[in-house]
Amino acid sequence: MAEIEFDPTTHPHRRLNPLTNEHVLVSPHRTKRPWLGQTEPPQPSSLPPYDPACYLCPGNARAGGQRNPAYAHTMVFENDYAAVLPAPGPAAPPAPHPLLTTAPVQGGCDVLCFHPRHDLTLARLTVPDIERIVNEWGAIYRRRGAQEGIKYVQIFENKGAMMGCSNPHPHGQVWSLSAVPSLPATELANLTAYAHSTPPTPSAPAGPHGRACMLCDYASFEVRVAREEGRVVVQNEHWVALVPWWAIWPFEIMLLPYARHIPSIAELTQEEKTAFAEILSRLTKRYDNLFSCSFAYSMGVHQRPVPAPGGDDGDDVAHLHLHFTPPLLRSASVRKFLVGFELMGEPQRDLTPEQAAARLRACSEVHYLDVAEQAASAEKPMSKDVDSTNS
Amino acid sequence: MAEIEFDPTTHPHRRLNPLTNEHVLVSPHRTKRPWLGQTEPPQPSSLPPYDPACYLCPGNARAGGQRNPAYAHTMVFENDYAAVLPAPGPAAPPAPHPLLTTAPVQGGCDVLCFHPRHDLTLARLTVPDIERIVNEWGAIYRRRGAQEGIKYVQIFENKGAMMGCSNPHPHGQVWSLSAVPSLPATELANLTAYAHSTPPTPSAPAGPHGRACMLCDYASFEVRVAREEGRVVVQNEHWVALVPWWAIWPFEIMLLPYARHIPSIAELTQEEKTAFAEILSRLTKRYDNLFSCSFAYSMGVHQRPVPAPGGDDGDDVAHLHLHFTPPLLRSASVRKFLVGFELMGEPQRDLTPEQAAARLRACSEVHYLDVAEQAASAEKPMSKDVDSTNS
Ligand SMILES: [Zn+2]
Numbered sequence: 001m002a003e004i005e006f007d008p009t010t011h012p013h014r015r016l017n018p019l020t021n022e023h024v025l026v027s028p029h030r031t032k033r034p035w036l037g038q039t040e041p042p043q044p045s046s047l048p049p050y051d052p053a054c055y056l057c058p059g060n061a062r063a064g065g066q067r068n069p070a071y072a073h074t075m076v077f078e079n080d081y082a083a084v085l086p087a088p089g090p091a092a093p094p095a096p097h098p099l100l101t102t103a104p105v106q107g108g109c110d111v112l113c114f115h116p117r118h119d120l121t122l123a124r125l126t127v128p129d130i131e132r133i134v135n136e137w138g139a140i141y142r143r144r145g146a147q148e149g150i151k152y153v154q155i156f157e158n159k160g161a162m163m164g165c166s167n168p169h170p171h172g173q174v175w176s177l178s179a180v181p182s183l184p185a186t187e188l189a190n191l192t193a194y195a196h197s198t199p200p201t202p203s204a205p206a207g208p209h210g211r212a213c214m215l216c217d218y219a220s221f222e223v224r225v226a227r228e229e230g231r232v233v234v235q236n237e238h239w240v241a242l243v244p245w246w247a248i249w250p251f252e253i254m255l256l257p258y259a260r261h262i263p264s265i266a267e268l269t270q271e272e273k274t275a276f277a278e279i280l281s282r283l284t285k286r287y288d289n290l291f292s293c294s295f296a297y298s299m300g301v302h303q304r305p306v307p308a309p310g311g312d313d314g315d316d317v318a319h320l321h322l323h324f325t326p327p328l329l330r331s332a333s334v335r336k337f338l339v340g341f342e343l344m345g346e347p348q349r350d351l352t353p354e355q356a357a358a359r360l361r362a363c364s365e366v367h368y369l370d371v372a373e374q375a376a377s378a379e380k381p382m383s384k385d386v387d388s389t390n391s
Numbered sequence: 392m393a394e395i396e397f398d399p400t401t402h403p404h405r406r407l408n409p410l411t412n413e414h415v416l417v418s419p420h421r422t423k424r425p426w427l428g429q430t431e432p433p434q435p436s437s438l439p440p441y442d443p444a445c446y447l448c449p450g451n452a453r454a455g456g457q458r459n460p461a462y463a464h465t466m467v468f469e470n471d472y473a474a475v476l477p478a479p480g481p482a483a484p485p486a487p488h489p490l491l492t493t494a495p496v497q498g499g500c501d502v503l504c505f506h507p508r509h510d511l512t513l514a515r516l517t518v519p520d521i522e523r524i525v526n527e528w529g530a531i532y533r534r535r536g537a538q539e540g541i542k543y544v545q546i547f548e549n550k551g552a553m554m555g556c557s558n559p560h561p562h563g564q565v566w567s568l569s570a571v572p573s574l575p576a577t578e579l580a581n582l583t584a585y586a587h588s589t590p591p592t593p594s595a596p597a598g599p600h601g602r603a604c605m606l607c608d609y610a611s612f613e614v615r616v617a618r619e620e621g622r623v624v625v626q627n628e629h630w631v632a633l634v635p636w637w638a639i640w641p642f643e644i645m646l647l648p649y650a651r652h653i654p655s656i657a658e659l660t661q662e663e664k665t666a667f668a669e670i671l672s673r674l675t676k677r678y679d680n681l682f683s684c685s686f687a688y689s690m691g692v693h694q695r696p697v698p699a700p701g702g703d704d705g706d707d708v709a710h711l712h713l714h715f716t717p718p719l720l721r722s723a724s725v726r727k728f729l730v731g732f733e734l735m736g737e738p739q740r741d742l743t744p745e746q747a748a749a750r751l752r753a754c755s756e757v758h759y760l761d762v763a764e765q766a767a768s769a770e771k772p773m774s775k776d777v778d779s780t781n782s
């Protein structure tokens with residue numbers, strides 16, 4: 001019997017995520033099945049620049065009764081309904097059974113407004129405005145990290161009604177906790193194991209103590225793959241945005257620095273911060289242009305846990321990176337659900353990461369709404385004439 | 392300073408899931424925050440018993456062109472757009488980098504119609520009809536398990552438009568693969584580690600070789616907790632349905648046998664199968680009654696991987712159990728989203744598992760639609776009189 005040759009765009013296979021040690025099932029042959037679901041035309045943005053009912057707009061009152069300042073760039077405040085409360089908290093109670101353990105947790109939850117304009121998102125902010133957000137992330141990481149007992153500062157953004165986020169005003173959150181959450185803890189354990197088990201790659205930047213860094217190795221490899229076959233979507237001198245080999249969501253992105261090993265946002269140089277803002281702008285514009293809509297996603301920053309006071313705690317193996325997990329699959333209204341086999345077995349995807357990267361590479365970096373507005377303003381004189389003739 | 396005493400209904404804390412070694416963040420104080428979202432009245436069921444457009448109804452044509460028989464109980468067929476394909480498949484290709492591995496996977500995907508009636512669900516089927524489904528699960532587990540190369544038979548049900556399931560006709564799926572999916576593989580590894588590290592509990596059933604079984608230990612403990620403080624929702628002589636200590640979803644349920652260690656559905660006695668059908672009926676009725684709606688969920692059966700030919704492969708440590716992960720939170724229309732911090736950090740919940748169990752214990756085991764139909768038929772003569780008077 002003749003050997004069948006493996007074709008990643010045809011043959012079902014599993015890919016391993018070395019950051020979590022979990023697999024994703026890839027079923028590329030299914031992209032050939034007929035699509036029976038509905039699709040809808042893209043929705044034009046109709047948000048006002050200021051919404052008197054928005055609790056994040058400048059000058060408005062929040063649920064807790066406080067009033068927002070007339071802020072010009074970013075604004076940070078403590079969440080009125082935080083998931084964790086400040087220290088001191090109670091001690092751990094005795095477990096009723098060894099399998100039923102409780103660990104008290106303390107911390108604080110901050111809300112970061114990205115910009116006063118209600119109708120803008122990262123995709124429509126200027127690079128200097130995005131750099132102000134990057135600076136705020138760094139400031140919160142340092143400020144919260146200096147508080148007694150804080151071990152992890154989880155920066156994230158949840159965007160879009162599809163993600164359960166009811167307020168379109170551009171904002172993110174930062175939850176600072178006395179424990180490292182499960183996902184970054186798992187990643188850290190796997191980065192540590194890699195550093196101690198893998199010989200350094202001469203062509204990749206080295207991690208702490210000259211050891212191998214999984215993400216330095218991975219990113220260095222990806223930026224050298226021929227673009228048209230690879231997973232890289234956008235790249236600048238310091239950062240690369242790619243659809244990871246083991247992506248779960250159709251247009252999932254990992255964004256990370258690839259030129260040197262950088263454990264946390266606090267260690268970025270000025271140039272690296274500007275490049276970070278620049279690539280965030282380019283990536284989010286491509287996202288919006290993919291289906292001509294404000295692209296929903298959850299974004300999270302994974303980085304070094306707060307350094308232990310007094311000396312090397314081994315956590316410098318962390319390599320700063322961002323995950324973007326957007327739910328959309330085929331259009332502005334057709335989403336992927338992570339349910340059924342995916343909740344009970346393992347995640348599954350049809351479109352390959354390489355196909356998704358090619359789709360995102362084909363998108364423009366000029367936002368579709370800016371194109372629409374430019375076209376509208378170019379046509380305005382004529383439209384006016386028509387209007388006045390008809391009236 | 393006086394010590395604060397820990398109160399699980401007030402103080403934020405983390406609970407560990409020993410099956411996955413992942414935490415859930417519990418923020419019970421947040422259940423006190425005001426609810427600003429919309430709620431909608433429950434939708435009455437208006438499905439016809441037979442839908443000529445449904446590809447699962449008896450006698451109708453499927454996408455692949457085949458026609459369903461006029462089935463009277465259950466019906467099984469192979470999915471026309473399966474996520475995996477039958478063996479033989481190609482060999483694994485060489486990895487372009489050690490971090491970019493590909494493992495080909497083979498198998499088959501079956502669809503199991505629970506009943507010919509388009510408008511019924513587990514919650515409205517009779518216990519004998521549910522027992523027929525249990526028997527089909529066992530038959531598929533054995534049939535697929537006997538096929539060359541199959542290592543795992545993942546039985547699941549995905550129910551409700553909210554879960555992306557567009558067809559309300561009662562049905563589940565079974566994906567049989569040449570690899571153990573990530574989640575059951577992780578559970579199996581943790582069950583194995585527990586068996587080898589924990590002394591047996593005299594009051595709990597023993598696992599293979601007289602060793603401790605994590606789920607025998609856990610279930611035996613839970614059924615002995617005083618009902619009003621505990622997590623048990625329904626129990627019969629062989630099975631218990633409980634909101635696990637480490638539940639992520641508001642009304643998540645684990646359903647498992649607690650009277651003896653049972654690795655797989657193939658090892659159930661007749662009495663255990665009938666009791667399984669009985670508790671499935673009682674649990675799903677409570678689910679529907681919680682918010683007077685057809686309760687959406689994903690359900691999965693975790694059990695022993697397919698036994699290796701010729702001898703003890705150690706996988707008898709598996710303890711048969713079902714997970715139910717329903718998204719609803721506050722009403723028929725207010726759901727929980729697993730996004731933001733939960734995707735990037737770890738799952739989080741406000742309502743405690745104990746509070747959720749109490750809510751489900753308070754629900755009736757008579758389905759709300761049956762109550763409504765009985766009330767309607769009792770009133771019919773009078774309604775008729777009124778109608779004829781008015782006409
Ligand atoms: Zn690195």
Ligand SMILES: [Zn+2]
Nearest residue numbers: 604607652710
């Ligand atoms: Zn057991």
